[in-house]
Amino acid sequence: METPAAANAPAAVLPPPLPPPPAVQIDNLWHIYARHQAVQGISFTVGRGSIHGFVGPNGAGKTTTLKILATLVPPQRGLVRIFGHDIARDYKTVRRLLGFMPDHFSMYRQMTVFEYLDFFAAAYGLHSAARDKTIADVLALTDMAGRRDDLIKGLSRGMQQRVSLARVLVHDPALLLLDEPASGLDPRARIELMEILRELRRLGKTIFISSHILSELATLCDHVTILDQGQVRYSGSMRDLASSSSSSANGAIPAASGSSQPPQLWTYLLTLTAPQPAVETALRALDGVAEVTLRTGEEAESEGTFVAPGQARYRLRFDPARVSVNSLLGVALQAGGQIVALGEDLRQLNEAFMDLTQPGVRN
Amino acid sequence: MRSPLLALFNRSLRLDARARSTYLVRAGLVAFVLIVLFNTASTLAYVGAPGLSFFYAIVEINLWFITLTGLSYFASAIAEEKEETTLGLLRMTDLNAVSILLGKSTSRLCGALLLLLAQLPFTLLAVTLGGVSLTQIFAAYVALFSYLILLSSVALFASVACPRTSSAAVLTGGLLFVMFVVPYWLMAWIGIWVKLGILIDGNWFVRGVNLVCAGLVNAAPFTRINAILTTGFAGKIVSYQCLADLVLGAAFFVLAWLSFERFAREQKELAPSRAWLATARRSPLRRLGFTAGRARTGLAAVRWKDFHFINGGRAAIVFRLLVFTAFGAWLWHQMAKQYAGRSWVFEFAIPFTIIMSLVLVLEITIDASRIFRLEVRDRTWSSLALLPMSLRTLAYQKILAALLAKIPTLLILSAPATLLLAERLNASWHSSDFWVGFVMVLFYLGCLVIFQVHLTAYLSLRIKRGALPLAGVISYIGNTVLFGLTAVAVRSGQASAILDGSILLGVSGWLHYAIGCRLQRHAANDG
Numbered sequence: 001m002e003t004p005a006a007a008n009a010p011a012a013v014l015p016p017p018l019p020p021p022p023a024v025q026i027d028n029l030w031h032i033y034a035r036h037q038a039v040q041g042i043s044f045t046v047g048r049g050s051i052h053g054f055v056g057p058n059g060a061g062k063t064t065t066l067k068i069l070a071t072l073v074p075p076q077r078g079l080v081r082i083f084g085h086d087i088a089r090d091y092k093t094v095r096r097l098l099g100f101m102p103d104h105f106s107m108y109r110q111m112t113v114f115e116y117l118d119f120f121a122a123a124y125g126l127h128s129a130a131r132d133k134t135i136a137d138v139l140a141l142t143d144m145a146g147r148r149d150d151l152i153k154g155l156s157r158g159m160q161q162r163v164s165l166a167r168v169l170v171h172d173p174a175l176l177l178l179d180e181p182a183s184g185l186d187p188r189a190r191i192e193l194m195e196i197l198r199e200l201r202r203l204g205k206t207i208f209i210s211s212h213i214l215s216e217l218a219t220l221c222d223h224v225t226i227l228d229q230g231q232v233r234y235s236g237s238m239r240d241l242a243s244s245s246s247s248s249a250n251g252a253i254p255a256a257s258g259s260s261q262p263p264q265l266w267t268y269l270l271t272l273t274a275p276q277p278a279v280e281t282a283l284r285a286l287d288g289v290a291e292v293t294l295r296t297g298e299e300a301e302s303e304g305t306f307v308a309p310g311q312a313r314y315r316l317r318f319d320p321a322r323v324s325v326n327s328l329l330g331v332a333l334q335a336g337g338q339i340v341a342l343g344e345d346l347r348q349l350n351e352a353f354m355d356l357t358q359p360g361v362r363n
Numbered sequence: 364m365r366s367p368l369l370a371l372f373n374r375s376l377r378l379d380a381r382a383r384s385t386y387l388v389r390a391g392l393v394a395f396v397l398i399v400l401f402n403t404a405s406t407l408a409y410v411g412a413p414g415l416s417f418f419y420a421i422v423e424i425n426l427w428f429i430t431l432t433g434l435s436y437f438a439s440a441i442a443e444e445k446e447e448t449t450l451g452l453l454r455m456t457d458l459n460a461v462s463i464l465l466g467k468s469t470s471r472l473c474g475a476l477l478l479l480l481a482q483l484p485f486t487l488l489a490v491t492l493g494g495v496s497l498t499q500i501f502a503a504y505v506a507l508f509s510y511l512i513l514l515s516s517v518a519l520f521a522s523v524a525c526p527r528t529s530s531a532a533v534l535t536g537g538l539l540f541v542m543f544v545v546p547y548w549l550m551a552w553i554g555i556w557v558k559l560g561i562l563i564d565g566n567w568f569v570r571g572v573n574l575v576c577a578g579l580v581n582a583a584p585f586t587r588i589n590a591i592l593t594t595g596f597a598g599k600i601v602s603y604q605c606l607a608d609l610v611l612g613a614a615f616f617v618l619a620w621l622s623f624e625r626f627a628r629e630q631k632e633l634a635p636s637r638a639w640l641a642t643a644r645r646s647p648l649r650r651l652g653f654t655a656g657r658a659r660t661g662l663a664a665v666r667w668k669d670f671h672f673i674n675g676g677r678a679a680i681v682f683r684l685l686v687f688t689a690f691g692a693w694l695w696h697q698m699a700k701q702y703a704g705r706s707w708v709f710e711f712a713i714p715f716t717i718i719m720s721l722v723l724v725l726e727i728t729i730d731a732s733r734i735f736r737l738e739v740r741d742r743t744w745s746s747l748a749l750l751p752m753s754l755r756t757l758a759y760q761k762i763l764a765a766l767l768a769k770i771p772t773l774l775i776l777s778a779p780a781t782l783l784l785a786e787r788l789n790a791s792w793h794s795s796d797f798w799v800g801f802v803m804v805l806f807y808l809g810c811l812v813i814f815q816v817h818l819t820a821y822l823s824l825r826i827k828r829g830a831l832p833l834a835g836v837i838s839y840i841g842n843t844v845l846f847g848l849t850a851v852a853v854r855s856g857q858a859s860a861i862l863d864g865s866i867l868l869g870v871s872g873w874l875h876y877a878i879g880c881r882l883q884r885h886a887a888n889d890g
Contacts, residue, residue, distance in 0.1 A: 095751040
């Protein structure tokens with residue numbers, strides 16, 4: 001029975017709901033092999049629904065970290081949570097939430113594609129009818145429906161990789177851990193794999209992907225963690241990566257009034273039919289533009305891109321808080337620029353990687 | 364390296380010289396000799412010709428050791444290059460077929476010969492102990508050396524012809540069987556056929572087959588060693604067996620050389636084979652449900668996979684059931700014929716129980732060498748380790764699947780065992796001594812099998828190949844030593860059996876734990 005006093009009291013203010021835990025939370029993780037400190041107190045998070053790249057030189061500790069995340073290696077020190085579950089204590093729940101694809105083909109090659117997927121689906125507890133539907137779905141997603149009854153040993157490497165990915169998906173995990181998924185694949189298979197990964201993101205999966213092919217990660221990932229010598233050198237969004245590398249010091253612009261933080265610069269490439277100094281001058285004059293540099297054909301080639309003979313490519317670095325891409329485009333057009341292309345510079349991951357990691361071969 | 368002929372040989376010797384296992388094996392073998400010597404010395408007072416019994420034990424273990432080495436170490440010479448897909452790289456160099464064959468086999472042969480040579484000074488002590496002459500010792504070692512050379516060549520040929528070490532080991536075993544066991548049977552059958560008038564005594568065919576068979580029987584090291592170890596042996600050090608083995612060895616080496624290009628030309632994909640009847644998709648057997656069916660969920664799925672894809676599935680069960688039943692029926696028929704009009708149940712049950720028990724132990728041991736090894740070799744263990752179950756549960760499910768496949772053997776074994784037990788119950792119901800002895804023997808044999816299975820499984824996770832024969836050798840040597848030591852410590856046979864069994868159980872417990880640790884490590888390393 002509600003008392004009058006209670007009825008007149010102001011309604012209790014419920015605390016705001018807690019944000020859901022991140023897909024991956026690593027806090028001060030250490031792992032030491034007999035003579036080698038593979039992982040030295042790393043901390044980073046992977047947001048839900050993101051594609052998070054994980055890069056680093058050989059021996060940086062990537063595979064150890066991935067194996068710890070996959071519950072194959074128990075963490076020695078530190079906290080690792082997958083969707084809020086501690087992997088050390090709650091490993092069975094964690095295993096249901098994640099799918100791990102190692103960098104090699106570990107498959108029962110004497111089975112047919114269907115038998116292989118059916119076995120893993122059954123082992124994850126899916127009943128017969130559910131398995132049929134799930135397997136049909138994952139085979140359709142990986143474009144392997146036509147090879148359902150083929151023996152795995154008869155498939156090409158690219159197809160085996162697809163089956164391997166399908167296996168990871170049969171229990172519908174929320175997080176995918178992929179270790180070098182594109183290694184050894186031909187360009188077509190690689191591009192198709194990237195398309196599948198984008199589709200998986202659209203389906204709401206979180207993807208944590210380790211790869212040495214930085215250009216592909218740059219186009220695929222929205223976040224990245226760079227690891228070197230067992231330590232995190234960078235962890236954050238791809239867009240913020242450019243300002244973290246030392247090259248951001250070139251052409252730095254002062255912080256906006258009232259802000260102590262240096263601005264996060266964006267990097268774009270503007271391609272013109274020919275070098276046009278007027279456009280260059282007009283862009284430099286814009287407030288918020290930190291850098292306008294002309295890249296020669298040789299420079300572009302050394303960076304892995306191509307500029308057609310006669311054309312000119314400008315590299316623009318600017319503060320998006322003060323100048324928009326539209327205004328850059330407008331100024332360039334007003335200055336008489338014959339524009340061929342304007343787009344984000346995806347090579348920033350290459351540059352950041354080189355800046356943030358130490359040269360040399362590691363053990 | 365100046366000569367390509369010696370390049371591989373040199374490399375193999377260097378690798379062997381750097382490997383810790385080389386010295387461990389040599390030290391282990393010498394330690395075994397010393398322990399046998401110690402045992403012999405402790406029985407000097409009440410054993411006649413102690414030198415002969417000491418030397419007999421050494422030669423016997425050497426014979427088994429050489430045979431098992433041939434099935435694993437020698438049989439992997441070329442097959443390991445195929446498994447690691449490095450044979451093509453070797454063929455691209457200046458090395459020709461002879462260089463590769465010599466390089467891969469001779470270094471192993473040298474290693475094995477050195478093992479024999481290392482024991483020679485110790486075995487000479489047998490002369491001092493009495494009952495054996497110097498000639499006997501040298502003759503035995505010459506026989507062993509020549510057998511070793513023959514075996515290395517046979518295994519080399521098998522290694523060239525087969526894509527995997529396991530199949531090369533089977534072929535080597537098969538060839539040895541054909542060379543040294545089949546001739547006995549053939550001679551016996553020819554005798555029977557001559558008596559029945561199917562073959563005419565003294566015609567060219569009978570004489571030819573008998574000649575070849577007699578030649579092979581005399582070339583068998585077992586025949587020669589038996590002759591050498593008889594008291595008062597007065598033969599020569601170098602015998603027909605020695606020369607025959609060397610000639611046969613050379614023939615097999617030439618065969619390996621001639622067939623090398625034929626078998627090494629194509630690098631086949633070494634995917635594991637499917638359960639043999641599950642492949643028959645269009646076979647009427649599929650309609651009868653002999654192919655792999657739909658899995659149940661969870662743990663049963665793991666059992667399903669192992670049962671069908673490692674243990675052969677229902678088809679293998681039916682096949683084994685038929686083969687064992689046919690064998691039992693044949694033995695029953697033979698006994699009924701031989702003991703017409705008399706009770707022969709006991710005579711049937713004893714050999715059948717023993718044979719089926721041996722088959723069961725062999726099957727279980729082979730399973731132990733495969734169930735984890737295959738997952739580790741094909742790097743599939745890490746994918747299994749990701750399933751939402753503990754590694755312990757996973758391992759036990761795999762073991763359960765292997766045991767399910769043993770149903771036909773257990774079923775067939777239970778028939779003669781029940782007959783035997785019923786017979787003994789009638790005869791010795793009131794004899795407590797019989798029951799005590801029976802339980803002791805069962806306890807000790809059970810412990811021995813448990814130890815053997817654990818050791819095989821453990822070794823299969825530690826070494827790339829040859830776990831089964833190595834476990835056999837270690838088990839044999841270990842048990843000989845253990846038996847000797849406990850016999851000295853405890854004079855009662857029953858107490859000794861309990862002590863031995865308990866020690867074996869204790870070691871098995873440790874191996875059980877160690878297997879778990881290895882599985883955890885493989886899951887982490889292969890992932």
